[in-house]
Amino acid sequence: MIPRYQVVIFVVxxxxxxxxxxxxxxxxxxxxxxxxxxxxxxxxxxxxxxxxEPATLEAASDADSSITPRVFELPLPRSPGARARAVLxxxxxxxxxxxxxxxxxxxxxxxxxxxxxxxxPTAASAPVGGLKTGSPEGAxxxxxxxxxxxxxxxxxxxxPSGIETETLTVLSICATLNANQPRITKxxxxxxxxxxxxxxxxxxxxxxxxxxxxxxAVASGQx
Amino acid sequence: xxxxxxxxxxxxxxxxxxxxxALGLFVMAQAPAPERFIVVLDAGHGGDxxxxxxxxxxxKVTDEKVCTLxxxxxxxxxxxxxxxxxxxxxxxxxxVSPDRxxxxxxxxxxxxxxxxxxxxxxxxxxxxxxxxxPASAGSLSSPTPWKTAQASWVEQSLKLxxxxxxxxxxxxxxxxxxRTALPDIDSMACPAVALEVAPLAAADHGQENSPTDPxxxxxxxxxxxxxxxEWRAEARKQ
Numbered sequence: 001m002i003p004r005y006q007v008v009i010f011v012v013x014x015x016x017x018x019x020x021x022x023x024x025x026x027x028x029x030x031x032x033x034x035x036x037x038x039x040x041x042x043x044x045x046x047x048x049x050x051x052x053e054p055a056t057l058e059a060a061s062d063a064d065s066s067i068t069p070r071v072f073e074l075p076l077p078r079s080p081g082a083r084a085r086a087v088l089x090x091x092x093x094x095x096x097x098x099x100x101x102x103x104x105x106x107x108x109x110x111x112x113x114x115x116x117x118x119x120x121p122t123a124a125s126a127p128v129g130g131l132k133t134g135s136p137e138g139a140x141x142x143x144x145x146x147x148x149x150x151x152x153x154x155x156x157x158x159x160p161s162g163i164e165t166e167t168l169t170v171l172s173i174c175a176t177l178n179a180n181q182p183r184i185t186k187x188x189x190x191x192x193x194x195x196x197x198x199x200x201x202x203x204x205x206x207x208x209x210x211x212x213x214x215x216x217a218v219a220s221g222q223x
Numbered sequence: 224x225x226x227x228x229x230x231x232x233x234x235x236x237x238x239x240x241x242x243x244x245a246l247g248l249f250v251m252a253q254a255p256a257p258e259r260f261i262v263v264l265d266a267g268h269g270g271d272x273x274x275x276x277x278x279x280x281x282x283k284v285t286d287e288k289v290c291t292l293x294x295x296x297x298x299x300x301x302x303x304x305x306x307x308x309x310x311x312x313x314x315x316x317x318x319v320s321p322d323r324x325x326x327x328x329x330x331x332x333x334x335x336x337x338x339x340x341x342x343x344x345x346x347x348x349x350x351x352x353x354x355x356x357p358a359s360a361g362s363l364s365s366p367t368p369w370k371t372a373q374a375s376w377v378e379q380s381l382k383l384x385x386x387x388x389x390x391x392x393x394x395x396x397x398x399x400x401x402r403t404a405l406p407d408i409d410s411m412a413c414p415a416v417a418l419e420v421a422p423l424a425a426a427d428h429g430q431e432n433s434p435t436d437p438x439x440x441x442x443x444x445x446x447x448x449x450x451x452x453e454w455r456a457e458a459r460k461q
Binding site: 062063064160161164167170197201202209 | 342
């Protein structure tokens with residue numbers, strides 16, 4: 001015969017263990033839900049599709065050494081740096097396309113990044129033809145920006161060699177940036193994040209170019 | 224008495240013949256000697272820097288450094304034949320840094336410097352001067368930065384480019400004139416022009432000419448020599 005006090009203790013322990021099991025089950029569910037929430041990488045907002053807007057590409061032509069504006073409708077990001085990169089990507093896509101008037105392989109992926117920094121005021125003695133020799137960096141209240149264009153090594157390695165073709169590439173990049181973001185008044189170039197002496201053996205890439213004054217060559221009188 | 228008169232007459236005749244010549248020699252010795260006209264020919268690239276690759280009609284590929292050296296040698300002969308002193312930055316397949324090229328041009332105190340290049344893009348001859356803003360002539364009180372030494376010579380370089388342009392067009396070669404940032408010429412302290420020979424399109428000459436074509440090079444060199452003769456004449460007028 002089981003004593004009465006033992007029966008009471010058994011029942012109490014059974015009820016306690018069932019209650020603890022239920023609480024444990026509840027805690028496990030809560031922990032599982034928290035874990036799933038922390039691993040959820042889905043965007044909280046649906047991606048915004050920007051409507052196409054006009055973008056001016058200053059496209060170069062080797063035949064007559066000219067740079068002419070061409071307007072395209074492009075969906076452009078809102079961030080100024082990403083916007084500049086997207087516009088340059090389209091310009092380099094034009095150059096890489098078959099039948100290009102300024103054939104340069106590489107395409108949109110040739111621009112790794114475009115960084116925008118406050119630009120120093122332009123000195124009165126700034127050189128013409130899109131070139132400045134002074135130190136470019138330094139904050140200013142003018143609102144002018146210096147664009148640092150980081151090109152890929154593959155683009156530079158594949159660029160045709162020649163004074164004219166290299167000059168046109170540099171000037172058309174500068175002019176395109178300025179045409180779409182007039183606050184960009186100066187442009188510097190990096191290749192794979194480092195300064196490089198020349199683009200493809202000729203044109204200087206260590207200088208700061210004045211984006212708004214980029215002027216291509218002109219054809220002389222025909223014979 | 225007759226002998227004395229005869230001797231006096233002879234002495235007078237000899238004096239009349241010799242004195243003007245002696246006077247002429249004296250005047251020539253006093254006048255300043257005409258300044259020697261010096262041209263620097265800077266054949267681009269060289270050594271381990273072949274630069275562009277140029278293809279001729281037969282498909283043969285030549286490095287740009289070979290083409291520029293050939294043009295430099297051809298032009299050197301023509302200029303020497305016209306009485307000009309010619310200094311070359313390289314006479315063989317050696318690497319010469321842009322600084323060394325500028326140093327050679329500066330030491331030569333040249334009246335003209337041509338930096339020679341070649342390409343397969345575009346057509347005709349491309350003439351480029353430095354895109355540095357013109358600066359006033361350098362003085363001892365304001366030393367010129369090495370990297371922008373050409374700034375003091377930009378106006379002269381533009382005039383030289385104009386003379387070269389006229390001569391090339393006169394020779395039936397299309398010309399593109401522009402300004403660029405080229406380390407080779409930005410440090411040169413003399414009138415300097417970068418000259419890039421591109422193929423001559425069919426419409427311009429009846430057939431396609433590669434920059435490596437000897438006949439095309441000769442034509443370009445003749446036009447350049449004529450231009451430099453004119454440039455020398457202008458320099459002597461000033």
